[in-house]
Amino acid sequence: MVEPKDRIGNGGQAALVQLQAYLAQLDLPEDGRLPPERELCESLGVSRGDLRKALDVLEKDGHIWRHVGKGTFVGSGPIEETIGISEIARQTNPADVMRARLIIEPEIAREAALHATLADIAAMRQSLVQTREAATWRQYENIDNLLHRQIAQASRNNVLLGLFDVLNAVRRTVVWGRLRSEGARPPADHHSFADHERIVDAIADRDLAGASTAMRLHLQQVGRRLIPLHEAAE
Amino acid sequence: MVEPKDRIGNGGQAALVQLQAYLAQLDLPEDGRLPPERELCESLGVSRGDLRKALDVLEKDGHIWRHVGKGTFVGSGPIEETIGISEIARQTNPADVMRARLIIEPEIAREAALHATLADIAAMRQSLVQTREAATWRQYENIDNLLHRQIAQASRNNVLLGLFDVLNAVRRTVVWGRLRSEGARPPADHHSFADHERIVDAIADRDLAGASTAMRLHLQQVGRRLIPLHEAAE
C-alpha cells in the first residue's frame, strides 16, 4: 500500500526519473523556464499525463512552479521581478524616507571608505566643486544626487547601489512637487558644502567610522531643514 | 538688451507668463503629465511655436521634462518607475548580498523593537513555532522568509519594508538553484531556532540594541554556513 499523498502510477514514476535526469543535464535559459509540456513530453518520450504527474511531484516539493499562460519554471516560487517605486511611495511619508536614509547611507559611506578606487574619489571631488558652482537650486540638487550616488557606487557593492537607487527614486517621488524658492541659489555657507567635503575626505582617508559619522550628521542636518517645512504648513 | 542665453521673442515671453500661471492653478493628474502641446497651445491661446519656446525655458530650468511619444511632465527628470530585480542580481554575487543584509536587517530589527505592535510580536511567535515544525528544508525556508519579513513589517516603516523586499528578491534570485539535501529537515538544534528566538525576545522586550545585535549575530552565522559551500566548490 503506497502512501496516499503521492499516488502516482508506474508511468508517472518512470517519467519522474526521466524528468529529473533531464533537469540535471539541462543548462537553464537564465530565467529558469523550461520547455512547454507539449514539447517536453514528446522529447522525453512520455505521455503528457505522466509528465504532468511528475511535474506535480516536483511542484509540491517546491522545486518548480507553474502558472497557466506563462510556463513552468525552476525555483521556489514566482519572485516579483519588478518593484513599483510609486507603490512604495504611495504608502509612506517623508519621515520614513528620512529614517531609511539615516539607516542606509552612513553604512554605504562606510563601505565606500573601504572599497573606493582613486577614480571614484576623483569623481566625487569633481562633484564637490560643481555643487559650489551651481547657479540654481535645481542644478545643486542634481549634482547633490550625483554625489550621493557616486558614494554608493564607490561601495563596489551592486546590491547596496541598487537599494540606494530604489531609496532615491522613492525619495524623489515622495517629495515630488516641493519646489524651493526659485531663482535663488544655495548660499555660499550652506551647511551641505562642508558636510560633503567631510564625507569625501573621510572616504579618501579610508576612515570608515569618520565617513559613516559624517554622512549621518549630514543627513541629520538635512532632516532638520526638512521637518520645519512640514510644521510650518500646519 | 536681453541676455543672449534666453533669446526669446515677445510672443514666447508672453506665452511663458501664461504657461506659468496655468501651471500654478493646475492640479496635476497624479503623474505630473500635462496636456499635449497641440491642446495646450490652443487652450492658452498662443501659437505652438511660442508655447514650445516657453516650454524650452522651463525644461532648461529643470521644472519640466519631455520625451517624444510620451508627453510633457513636471519634475526634474524621468524617474525610473520600476527597477528590475534580475538586473541587480545579474551584476552581483552572494557575498555582496550577505553584506547588504548585514547592513540593513539589524537596523530593521532595531526599528521593529521600537515600533512593533503586540499583534506583530504574536505573529512572529507563531512563525517561531512553525519553523520548528517544518518537515522539509523548503518549508523551513518559506517560514524563515516570512519571519524576517514580519520583522521588517514590524518596523512600521514602509520604505524599509520595500527595501527589504527588494533585497529579499535579489537574494532569492542570486542563490537560485542552490538546493539543500532533499528529504532532510532542519535538525532540532539548528542554530537559527535559538537565533530567531533571541531576536523576537529582544523585540518584545523593546531592547533596541539587543534586537540589532541578535540579528547581526544570526546573519553572521548564516554567512558562515554559506561561504564554505563556495570554497568547497573550488
Next chain:
DNA sequence: ATATCGAACCAATCAGGAAATTGGTTATGG
C-alpha cells in the same frame, strides 16, 4: 528681409485587439 504662424511631416511611444502560446481540464477510445 525677418519673424511668426499654421500645417504637414517624422520618429518614438502608447493603446487596443487579434492570434498564438501555455498550464489545466475534460472527453473519447482502446
Next chain:
DNA sequence: CCATAACCAATTTCCTGATTGGTTCGATAT
C-alpha cells in the same frame, strides 16, 4: 487504466493605428 486529442482560460506576442514631442516648409505680415 491510460494515452491521445480536444477544449478552456490566463498570458504573451505581434501588429496596426493613434498619440506626442520635434522638425520642416510655405504663406503671410511687419
